[in-house]
Amino acid sequence: EIVLTQSPGTLSLSLGERATLSCRASQSISSSHLAWYQQKPGQAPRLLIYATSSRATGIPDRFSGSGSGTDFTLTISRLEPEDFAVYYCQLFGTFFFTFGPGSKVDMK
């Protein structure tokens, strides 16, 4: 089974700064099968990015995704107050849907 790791565990940044979050798979995966979510306390996760780089409906363009093979990145170009949250990557395998452990973006 493919394992996803995310780094950093926590990223402390200020408003307006750029956030770069990494998701690494234990073996090469299809880019169409990698998604990113945002979760705030007390809320269900929200899909941000599907198929590595496509923004979901209603997601602002300051969120972008990239990558291929085993290395994938979620970038938030300029942090807004509502972006401080936990971010998860997810792999859609045929027999399993696995999540990474998450990366928390908090305010410095």
Add this chain to the structure above:
Amino acid sequence: EVQLVESGGGLIQPGGSLRLSCGTSEFIVSNNFMSWVRQAPGKGLEWVSVIYSSGSTYYADSVKGRFTISRDNSKNTVYLQMNGLRAEDTAMYYCATKYGVPPGHYGMDVWGQGTTVTVSS
């Protein structure tokens, strides 16, 4: 906003059983995969199970043999039957699906609000 509605959570003793339900009036649940995801208090997201439109089902190793996902097309509802519950099954359980994501691409863009399962004596 399209949404799923879960129910059936509660407090249950170790070894007990619960059945969670997930439905919607806004689309046909059998048209795509439906998945259960859980989150233990203070922890990350853990995928639990999926049922595809074909009826094929898959499970995380942590619940295999104890949990069963099923679907009732006449009620437009998906279920998660949980048997042999353990303290480590304590979590918020979400159902989720792909709705607006194009064919051939994957992401779960519709989620429920979650239902809480607490396993404790």
